[in-house]
Amino acid sequence: MRFSKLLITGIALVSMLGAGAYAQDKAAQQAEVKAKAMQALQDFYKADPKLKTAVEAAPGYAVFTTYGLSLGLGGAGGKGIAHNSKTKSDVYMSIAQASAGLQVGASDTRYLYVFSDAKxxxxxxxxxxxxxxxAAAGAGTGASAANVKAGAGEFTGGKQYALTKAGLQAGVAVAGTKAWKDKDLN
Structure with missing residues (x-):
């Protein structure tokens, strides 16, 4: 009987400590995602200063950093935030891409979505x-590869911009992109 009480107390203690560590880990992950998103936003502004005015005037924006590889089949993924300019609140998001075609490469890409309406x-x-x-083709490394593709993905309710920070990507492919709320970080 004592052993079972001790075991239950031990499990409860480990659970509480684990939850506290998870909360700290979650906060650290949120801080890392936010810092990368804000750096990506600054990179967009540096590449095209007019984007700052567009973002400030918009009801909201989303910004992501992604990393990917391709060799025939490709994939990329990353995280970011969706920011509501009216409420000044952020929602942590994930993004994934998949592609197939004549392609080879690695990429480090940022995406910016500027929304034209709150809906x-x-x-x-x-x-x-x-x-x-x-997909398009591009090549380069470091800051010399930075290029903004304005309106590269206009969508109902806004515009999408892509910024290739570094990497080499060449080929033509059919690609799909999916963004969703990150249930672990919200």
């Missing part, structure tokens, strides 16, 4: 987002 932002956050598009 589009809300739908993006609450329902997620799916898109398909053709």
């Amino acid at each position: 589009a932002l809300t739908d993006f956050i609450d329902k997620g987002w799916d898109a398909s598009a053709g």
Whole structure:
């Protein structure tokens, strides 16, 4: 009987400590995602200063950093935030991409979605987002590869911008993108 009480107390203690460690880990992960998203936003502003005015005037925006590889089949994934300019609140989001075609490479890409209305932002956050598009080719490394593709993915309710920070990507492929609320970070 004593052993079972001791075991239950031990399990409860480990659970409480684990929950506290998870909360700290969650806060650290949130801080890391937010810092990367804010750095990506600054990178967009540096590449095209007009984007700052567009973001400030918008009801909201989402910004992501992604990393990917491709060799025939490709995939990329990352995290970011969707920001509501009216409420000044952030929602942590995930994004994934898959592609197939004649392609080879590795990429480090940032995406910026600037919403033209509050409904589009809300739908993006609450329902997620799916898109398909053709891929382009590009090459370079470091800051010399930074290029903003303005309107590279206009969608109902806003514009999408891509910024290739570093990497080499070449080929043509059919690709799909999905964004959703990150249940672990919200």
